[in-house]
Structure formats: C-alpha cells, structure tokens
Amino acid sequence: MFGVGQAQAGNLERMQCPFCAATDTRVIDSRPAEGGSAVRRRRGCDSCENRFTTYERSDTVLMVRKRDGSLQRFSAAKLRHGLETALAERPNADEIIGAVVDDVMIVARRQSPVVDSDEIGRAVLEALRSNDEVAYLRFVSVYKDFTGARDFEAEMASFEASDRP
Numbered sequence: 001m002f003g004v005g006q007a008q009a010g011n012l013e014r015m016q017c018p019f020c021a022a023t024d025t026r027v028i029d030s031r032p033a034e035g036g037s038a039v040r041r042r043r044g045c046d047s048c049e050n051r052f053t054t055y056e057r058s059d060t061v062l063m064v065r066k067r068d069g070s071l072q073r074f075s076a077a078k079l080r081h082g083l084e085t086a087l088a089e090r091p092n093a094d095e096i097i098g099a100v101v102d103d104v105m106i107v108a109r110r111q112s113p114v115v116d117s118d119e120i121g122r123a124v125l126e127a128l129r130s131n132d133e134v135a136y137l138r139f140v141s142v143y144k145d146f147t148g149a150r151d152f153e154a155e156m157a158s159f160e161a162s163d164r165p
C-alpha cells in the first residue's frame with residue numbers, strides 16, 4: 001500500500017509536518033535504506049521543532065495471475081483503454097475512468113505483488129458501479145453476449161497487458 005511519508009514530486013523539502021501540519025519542513029539527513037531500494041530522510045519542522053522520518057520507495061511492479069496460472073505485468077494503461085472504448089460517449093468519461101482506475105489500483109495494490117485476474121475484474125465492476133451507475137450498465141451492455149460473470153471476468157482479464165504500456 002502507500003508507504004508512510006512518500007515524497008511528492010517537486011515538493012521534496014516541504015513535506016507537511018505530521019505534528020502541526022506546517023509545510024515549512026526541511027530535510028536534515030538523507031541516506032539509503034532497505035538495501036538501497038528506499039531512501040530514508042530525517043526531517044525537521046521549523047514551526048514546532050519536531051522531527052520525523054520519511055521513506056521514499058519506487059512503486060511496486062504489480063503482477064496479474066491469469067486463469068492459466070501465468071503471470072503478466074499489470075497495465076493501468078490497458079485497463080484505461082478498455083474503459084475508454086466502453087464509455088466513449090459517456091459524459092464525464094475521463095473523470096469516471098480516472099476514478100475507476102484509481103479504485104482498481106487500490107484493490108490491486110492490497111494484493112501486491114500478485115493479484116488474480118478475477119479480482120481485477122470484480123474490482124472494475126464494483127468501481128464502475130459505485131462511481132457511475134449508468135456507466136456501469138452501459139459497460140455491462142457492451143459485453144451483453146457473455147453468459148455470466150465468469151465470462152465477463154475473463155474478458156476483463158484481457159485488459160491486463162503482457163507488454164509495457
């Protein structure tokens with residue numbers, strides 16, 4: 001999931017103080033951590049003078065386990081493309097798609113580093129339904145030839161890519 005104290009791009013030195021919420025914080029010390037895969041930063045707040053620590057890590061590469069057991073790299077771009085196709089003429093499609101992709105990524109990262117393709121399919125459906133009922137129904141209607149949920153989930157699994165976006 002989301003590490004404590006992930007730095008925002010361009011805002012490295014000014015992470016919000018967890019004690020007083022001031023933004024005038026600074027990095028006191030920075031060093032490699034976790035075998036070099038993370039950076040540990042000791043920070044100080046100029047307002048309340050408390051100190052705190054942040055860790056910066058790269059996003060985990062997420063793998064999808066397909067029905068046949070093979071693993072493929074999860075591609076949010078492919079998921080987005082599939083949603084764009086289904087919701088092309090829907091008003092606010094961009095917003096809906098962004099919200100759905102975000103929701104699906106949260107579910108997927110919970111299972112990190114490997115998530116089942118069925119679980120991705122279910123997450124897409126639930127995210128669509130909670131973000132926009134009409135979009136959800138429209139999306140399902142695109143796949144009206146399917147005989148059931150399992151077929152639908154199998155189709156959703158095709159949104160995962162074997163190649164990089």
Ligand SMILES: [Zn+2]
Binds near residue numbers: 017021045046047050
């Ligand atoms: Zn403070």
